[in-house]
Amino acid sequence: MNPVLGIAGYVLREAMSRKFILAFVVGITLVLSVVALSLRIEVVDGALAASRLFGNELRASIRSVDVALRPVYTAAAFIVFYGGILFGIVACSDFAPSLLSPGRIEHLLALPIQRWHLLAGTFLGVMVLAVGGTLYGTTGLVLIFGVKAGYWTAGPLIAGLMACVGFAAVYAVMLTTATLVRSAALCAAAGFVVMVSGIIAGFRQQIAPMFEDGFSRSAFEAVTLILPRLSSLAQAAGNIASSTPLEVNSLGMLLMGVLVFGFGALAVGFWRFEGKDY
Amino acid sequence: MRGLRKTYRRLFRKVGNEALRGMDLSVPEGSAFGLIGPNGAGKTTFIKSILGIVQPTEGTVRVLGGSPEDPRIRARIGYLPERLHLPGSWTATAFLATVTRLKGLKADAPGNRRLLERVGLADAAGRKIGGYSKGMRQRLGLAAALVGSPSLLVLDEPTDGIDPMGRLEVRRILLEEVQRGTTLFLNSHLLAETERVCDRVAILADGRVLREGRLEDLARGGARWMVRFAPGADAEALAEEGFARGSADGVYRVEAEDAAALNAALDRARSKGALLVELRRDGTDLESVLLGTVAPAGAAGVAA
Numbered sequence: 001m002n003p004v005l006g007i008a009g010y011v012l013r014e015a016m017s018r019k020f021i022l023a024f025v026v027g028i029t030l031v032l033s034v035v036a037l038s039l040r041i042e043v044v045d046g047a048l049a050a051s052r053l054f055g056n057e058l059r060a061s062i063r064s065v066d067v068a069l070r071p072v073y074t075a076a077a078f079i080v081f082y083g084g085i086l087f088g089i090v091a092c093s094d095f096a097p098s099l100l101s102p103g104r105i106e107h108l109l110a111l112p113i114q115r116w117h118l119l120a121g122t123f124l125g126v127m128v129l130a131v132g133g134t135l136y137g138t139t140g141l142v143l144i145f146g147v148k149a150g151y152w153t154a155g156p157l158i159a160g161l162m163a164c165v166g167f168a169a170v171y172a173v174m175l176t177t178a179t180l181v182r183s184a185a186l187c188a189a190a191g192f193v194v195m196v197s198g199i200i201a202g203f204r205q206q207i208a209p210m211f212e213d214g215f216s217r218s219a220f221e222a223v224t225l226i227l228p229r230l231s232s233l234a235q236a237a238g239n240i241a242s243s244t245p246l247e248v249n250s251l252g253m254l255l256m257g258v259l260v261f262g263f264g265a266l267a268v269g270f271w272r273f274e275g276k277d278y
Numbered sequence: 279m280r281g282l283r284k285t286y287r288r289l290f291r292k293v294g295n296e297a298l299r300g301m302d303l304s305v306p307e308g309s310a311f312g313l314i315g316p317n318g319a320g321k322t323t324f325i326k327s328i329l330g331i332v333q334p335t336e337g338t339v340r341v342l343g344g345s346p347e348d349p350r351i352r353a354r355i356g357y358l359p360e361r362l363h364l365p366g367s368w369t370a371t372a373f374l375a376t377v378t379r380l381k382g383l384k385a386d387a388p389g390n391r392r393l394l395e396r397v398g399l400a401d402a403a404g405r406k407i408g409g410y411s412k413g414m415r416q417r418l419g420l421a422a423a424l425v426g427s428p429s430l431l432v433l434d435e436p437t438d439g440i441d442p443m444g445r446l447e448v449r450r451i452l453l454e455e456v457q458r459g460t461t462l463f464l465n466s467h468l469l470a471e472t473e474r475v476c477d478r479v480a481i482l483a484d485g486r487v488l489r490e491g492r493l494e495d496l497a498r499g500g501a502r503w504m505v506r507f508a509p510g511a512d513a514e515a516l517a518e519e520g521f522a523r524g525s526a527d528g529v530y531r532v533e534a535e536d537a538a539a540l541n542a543a544l545d546r547a548r549s550k551g552a553l554l555v556e557l558r559r560d561g562t563d564l565e566s567v568l569l570g571t572v573a574p575a576g577a578a579g580v581a582a
Contacts, residue, residue, distance in 0.1 A: 006380045013376070017367030103363030107422070110329045110432075111380045112353035277286070277332040 003113040007121020008128060011095055015129050021091055025133070032140040041148040048149065065151040070242035076141055077159040077241035081166065081234040084134060085195055088167045089174070092126045093188035096178035105278045116270050123175055123266065130167050134160040159241035162233055165255060169228040169262035170194045176269030179276065195230060202231025228258040279303050282337035284323050284485075297323040299485035300337070305478070310452070310462040312476030312493075314469060314568055319482040321465050322360060325434055328463070329357055342429055353382055356423035360434040360465075362415065366408030370399055370418050373407060377422045393421040398447055412439030420448065424455070431455060432463045437471055449475055469564040479564065483572045496567050503540060505530045506556035507547070515550040519543065531560055 015021050040052040048068040051058045099105065099122055108118060138160035146152040170191045177190040200207065204224040211217035233255070236248045248254050282301040287294035297320045305311045313321050326332035327339055330346035344351040364373060374390040394403045397417040402410065407418065416439050423431060436452070437445045452475050456462050466472050472479065473493065480490040489496060505521065506529050513523055520543060521530040534540035544554060 003380065003382075006376070010376055010380075013368065013372070014365060017365075101363050103359055103361040106326065106329075106331050106359040107357065107362060107419075108380075109331045110352060110355065110357035110359075111377070112349035112382055113380060114349060275333070277326070 003117040004121045004124060007108075007113070007118055008125035011099070011122050011125025012128060014095065014098070015092075015125070018091070021129075024087065024091065025136070028133070028137045028140070032137070032144060035141075036144045036148075039144070039148060041145075043149050046150075065149045066153070066243060069145060069149065069151060070244065072145070073141075073153070073156050073159075073241040073243075074238045076138070076156055077163075077238040078234060080134060080138060080156075080160050081163040081230075081237050084130070084160075084163050085167045085170055085230075088126075088130055089170065089188050089191035089195065092129070092171060093174060093191065094184035095126060096122050096175050097182045097184045097187060100178055100182050100278070102278075109278060115274050119175060119179070119266070119270055119273055123171065126171055126175075127164065127168060130171075131161070131164050134164055153243060155241040155243050159237035162237040162240070162255070165258055166198070166228065166230050166233050169198070169230075169258045169265070172262040172265035172269070176265050176272065179269045179273045194228070197224075198228045198230030198233075200224060200231075201227035202229040202233070202235070204229075226261065228261040229254060230258070233258060279327070279339045280337055282324075282327060282339065283335045284320075284327065284332060285335045297485055298327070298334070301482075301485070301487050303480060303487055303490060305461065305463065307461050308456075308459050309478050310456045310476040311464065312472035312479040313463065313465045313482060314472055314479060314564065315482035315488075316572055318484075320485040321482055322434065323485075324482065325432055325463070325465055328432060329355065349382075353426070354429040356425065356428035356431045358416075358419045358423040358431075358433045358436055360438070362419040364407045364410075364415055364418065366406065368407050369405065370394055370403050370407060370410075370421075373418065374422060374425060377425050381426050383426050390421075390425070393424055394418075396424070396451060397421045398444065413441055413444055416440055417444070417448075420451070424451075427458075428460065430461045430463065434465045435467065436464070437466065437468060445471070469568065473564045479567075481568055481571045488571050489567075493564070496564075501533050501535050502560035503532050503534055504556075504558050504560040505532055505544070505547075505554065508553035508555050511547075511552035512550055516547055516552055519546040519550065521547060528555075 038054045040050075041048065042050045043065055046064055047062050048065050049062060051068075096119075099108070099118070109115065135157065138156045142153065142156050173194045174187040174191040177187045201224040204221065207224075208217055208221055211220050232248050236246055236251050236254060239246045280302050282298050282303075283296070284298040285294040285296050299320075301320075301324065313324065315321055323332055327334050328341055328346060330339075330352065339346055342351050342354050346352065346355075368376075371387070371390060371394070374393065375385060375387070378384075378386060378390065391400070391403065394400050397420050399414060399417050399421065402414060407415065410418065416436065420433070420436055423433065431452075433452075437448050440448060449471070452462060452464070456475075462475070464472060464476055477493055478491065479493050479496055481488045481496075504524065506526075507516070509528060511528065516530060517523070521532050523529075524531055532540070532543050534543055544557075548554070
């Protein structure tokens with residue numbers, strides 16, 4: 001078996017034993033079940049004629065289903081993006097520190113695997129968890145609205161995967177932090193800082209004029225240039241989920257920037273881990 | 279290993295902490311090798327160097343004919359760390375199955391079950407590790423080290439937390455492994471344990487190997503023999519023949535370079551009416567050897 005997959009399996013098995021991750025899965029299932037059971041949608045000739053939630057009629061003008069569902073999918077995309085990253089930061093903060101803890105890391109390093117396998121496997125395991133959770137939630141949402149309204153779109157699924165790309169960049173920093181300090185709290189803090197910085201980086205052009213022209217503005221622009229533009233990615237995810245035109249200039253470049261940042265952070269972690277004594 | 283040095287450097291500190299100060303050591307294949315020494319001697323750093331967990335500052339380490347960095351070499355090593363941290367929510371069988379996979383071996387559920395039986399955990403195989411006692415975790419760690427029948431077993435305090443009966447079982451397993459041809463590298467604070475299992479010992483102190491060799495050679499008291507005579511032996515007459523009175527009644531010590539000298543001395547004692555009931559080489563136990571080695575070295579260090 002590939003050692004990276006072996007370590008990823010190790011991480012997933014650990015994750016499955018965590019009660020709060022199981023509770024999260026149960027929570028998503030409950031939310032989807034409640035929406036599925038309490039929402040009634042009547043569609044006439046492709047237009048949303050009436051909708052009821054818990055038996056109460058939702059007042060809205062008659063619109064085509066895809067237009068009517070736009071705000072729902074946009075909101076869902078933002079919840080999945082920011083909520084998912086936030087939950088991921090909290091839920092996955094101690095995977096790497098736990099794997100690198102005294103008594104466990106010595107045992108793992110003595111096994112016939114390369115050091116980079118350990119980090120790559122941990123990263124892969126966490127990303128499988130993130131993608132699995134995201135697809136579970138978004139697929140459920142698409143299925144519910146698809147069955148009830150007859151409107152099928154892959155937008156929310158793509159938006160969910162974009163959230164996973166954003167989380168990959170955040171988790172790369174958390175994993176690298178774990179190679180420097182074996183602390184779940186510091187890993188979570190690093191993830192949170194990247195998330196907030198990523199939101200700011202997405203609005204760098206709007207924020208930059210607030211700084212005085214000169215060194216401070218240049219410094220802000222330089223720092224935010226290398227950060228992943230998470231808020232822009234979230235906006236793009238919202239657009240894709242609701243099938244509206246993209247507000248960002250180039251989604252490809254945006255995704256590339258986030259991935260380059262993630263790989264850069266991971267490369268630092270791999271380099272640090274290779275030379276570290278435990 | 280040759281000229282092994284390890285200096286742990288800290289950020290913003292010019293001088294590092296020297297854990298190993300130029301160690302030369304060779305462990306014969308198939309031997310049971312014990313590592314003893316006081317706290318801070320560098321034993322754990324030394325063991326981690328063998329496994330590539332710690333990268334030496336200087337020197338070379340060769341294990342089983344290759345580098346410890348080579349996964350093919352590490353596949354032939356079984357390791358039990360001092361404070362093994364096991365995933366509490368897993369069962370023992372799931373843990374061993376994962377170790378088997380990570381060792382690059384095919385899944386072997388019956389083999390793993392046999393290992394659990396061997397370390398006395400068969401009844402607890404399906405229980406979560408979180409509910410295990412310290413001794414049970416240690417046994418599971420030993421089972422994990424034995425996965426894949428390794429050529430080299432590196433065990434750091436393997437009987438820590440195990441009850442006396444369990445220690446007997448662990449000792450039996452280790453001796454079986456040595457008989458099978460496995461090279462055993464044992465680090466234990468329990469000197470009696472080392473004495474019973476190992477045939478070779480190295481004494482470490484202050485990052486150096488102070489003494490190394492066969493246990494019986496290290497523990498040997500030179501040309502001295504312990505003799506016990508039946509009650510009624512004439513102590514004064516025996517003293518004239520070179521028999522020094524020991525601490526217990528009827529026990530004497532005599533110096534004899536070889537068998538002929540020893541028998542001549544015994545013949546002289548018999549001629550004085552003494553009746554021999556016990557004879558053995560006058561050796562010292564490992565504790566005395568350790569104290570005798572480390573204390574003078576420490577004194578010399580202070581003097582220097």
